[in-house]
Amino acid sequence: MPEIRFDGVSKSYGEIEVLPAFDMKLNDGEFTVLVGPSGCGKSTTLRMLAGLEDLSSGQILFDEKKISHLEPKDRDIAMVFQDYALYPHMNIAQNMSFALKLQKVPKPEIKKKVENVAEILGIHNLLTRKPGELSGGQRQRVAMGRAMVRDSSTFLFDEPLSNLDAKLRAKMRTELAEMRNTLNKNMVYVTHDQVEAMTLGDRIVVMANGLIQQQGSPEELFKSPANKFVAGFIGSPSMNFLDAFIVEESGDLIAKGEGFSLKLNPDMASIINTLSSKDVTLGIRPSCFELSQGNGDGVDEIKLTTVVSEYLGAQSVLVTRCCKQDVLVEVQSASPIPGGQEMTFSVKPEDIMMFDKKSGVRL
Structure with missing residues (x-):
């Protein structure tokens, strides 16, 4: 897995500056959570890493190799979206294997990868169904499975649990934690929910108004917040x-x-x-x-x-x-x-x- 580094990265839409220039390093094999209120720039940061948004300035580097000019498909990144983004006309096995087919991976290898990942996620009995026949939690597992079969070096999650009810969110948090322990990969997770950040992250990056307020382990942010915003945002009930x-x-x-x-x-x-x-x-x-x-x-x-x-x-x-x-x-x-x-x-x-x-x- 590469060490990921943001070097003087900024993002503007015309004259509107969304993210002032910032530096950030994501360590090899780390589960990093970007957390903050809506509009703070965390999803934009993730999309720039995925190649879905252009940088206004600066560079993103994987092990000191510049990747900002690369297309999303060439960055060795898999992404799980908030709205699942499943093809409704394909069954679950076809959804999970679609990217591998585009890469012309041999069919026996595709079948083996899909079945292995489906077993890990507990959806092996759903492979012949269509997305419309599944619950929200099952669809989210399929979305994660589609990312996992690609065996990319880095997994990106853009608020993947926000559409689920409270009980299912708690269950999916547990499954994500188990997946983190199973897969030795870089994981970057975006959420506005500080409970998700505290329970999942090896390191948390707290953002507000496009600026990084503080980054560190959950314990560091809880016990030694750098400012009033971090102190009030981290911890439930709030300070x-x-x-x-x-x-x-x-x-x-x-x-x-x-x-x-x-x-x-x-x-x-x-x-x-x-x-x-x-x-x-x-x-x-x-x-x-x-x-x-x-x-x-x-x-x-x-x-x-x-x-x-x-x-x-x-x-x-x-x-x-x-x-x-x-x-x-x-x-x-x-x-x-x-x-x-x-x-x-x-x-x-x-x-x-x-x-x-x-x-x-x-x-």
């Missing part, structure tokens, strides 16, 4: 952001905001002393709130009033209110928690992230 002012009281760093007063990690002192303004944004994940008896001095505690309780069985996700701001909280609960209930929570200093209020950069 809470609270405006605060930093003060020092009795040798402690305290973040004070409307309705709360929380201690900060003393290791933050050297960073805070360099700030031109002590106005910051705190980031607290819903799972970091702990129920408190409220017997302390009020510092390290925050009083929240439940608005909506989403009961999930072993736990509940609470939409609470701190003054005028909504705050999400995850709690272990054997039964639903009623709305309108005031609850006191504590937050450990090490669980509080801090962001520059203007730039959004993590401090």
